[in-house]
Amino acid sequence: MSIAAPEQAKLPLAPYKSLANSELTERIQAVRDRMGPELLILGHHYQQDEVIALSDLRGDSYQLSRMAADSTSCRWIVFCGVHFMAETADIVANRPQKLAERNGTRVTVILPDMAAGCSMADMAAIDQVESAWDDLAEVVDTADITPVTYINSAASLKAFCGRHGGIVCTSSNAEAVLKWAFARSRRVLFFPDQHLGRNTALKMGITNAQMPVWDPHADAYGGNTEAALQASQVILWKGHCSVHQMFRAEHVHALRKAHPGIRILVHPECPQEVNDLADISGSTGAIIRTVQSAPAGTIWAIGTELHLVNRLKQEHPEQEIHFLSPVICMCATMYRINLAHLCWSLENLAAGAPVNVIKVDEETARWSLIALERMLQVV
């Protein structure tokens, strides 16, 4: 479907907020029907169920970007996730090879609510990382440091890694990426998630004593001594996921006591104390596959975002699935993408006045892609 010129007046958001979900669902479906395969609505695993029900593809952030980029018909992506995911989709879907395949036509990426950020990604700003890099240069040879950014980061940080011989990782390939980095350099600067960096490096035999934490708000050297930085193998950025940070060792102990034989399955963004006590630690994809392949009757406590755990419970009634924490741990920013925002962004798009378009500038996209492509060569 071709849409009208983008100069049309934008529809205001406020009236959508008072509509019932049934009406919003109907109107969203009407836009989907009208736009056909040119439109892809992507639903991250942590999204609420009503949004997932209206998504064309469900997955984790990188998986969704790749699936959308591989679509030959897609011209519009509405990403029901958070800001860095929409940036990654823009970079991957509009990389030179894909643009050439589409004779230069860009895919436009839309984030239904611009306030859907990621608290972890926000913990590492590009100026902080550049300043840390300069400070590190006073103490160690930065030519011997590989910067590694978790994909949950702003495009500017991926570009930083691209420019400095570094690489991107996901929670499913972090170990392979660290091995790649150590084949090239003596040290790694890992950001923004200290827990994924630490849990992965510990598995590889690196000790906590070799992993100083860099606090971007500390007065000097990220709060470390020169000696600690010189003895380091992995310098961990002091960032975390506000959702996975909430799981505690006492939650594991309480569930093991209440349900003998229970299996503890967690995401490696959880703190070390939880990761160490778990039976299995793995990415979102690994968590889903583990539950899918387990025998009926398996008892699980799962430490990851609440919407995903609840969906696994619904989809696997043959298993007993508990949420690892007694309190709600959900991604509040992802939750901002509700049916009202989705309907508003879709109807604006269909009316030829796209809102909340995410477009990474060319230079940042080019260097980010280099860091992403290095990752693809590793795994």
Ligand code: SF4
């Ligand atoms: S779950 Fe954590 S890492 Fe994922 S988007 Fe939400 S805040 Fe960011």
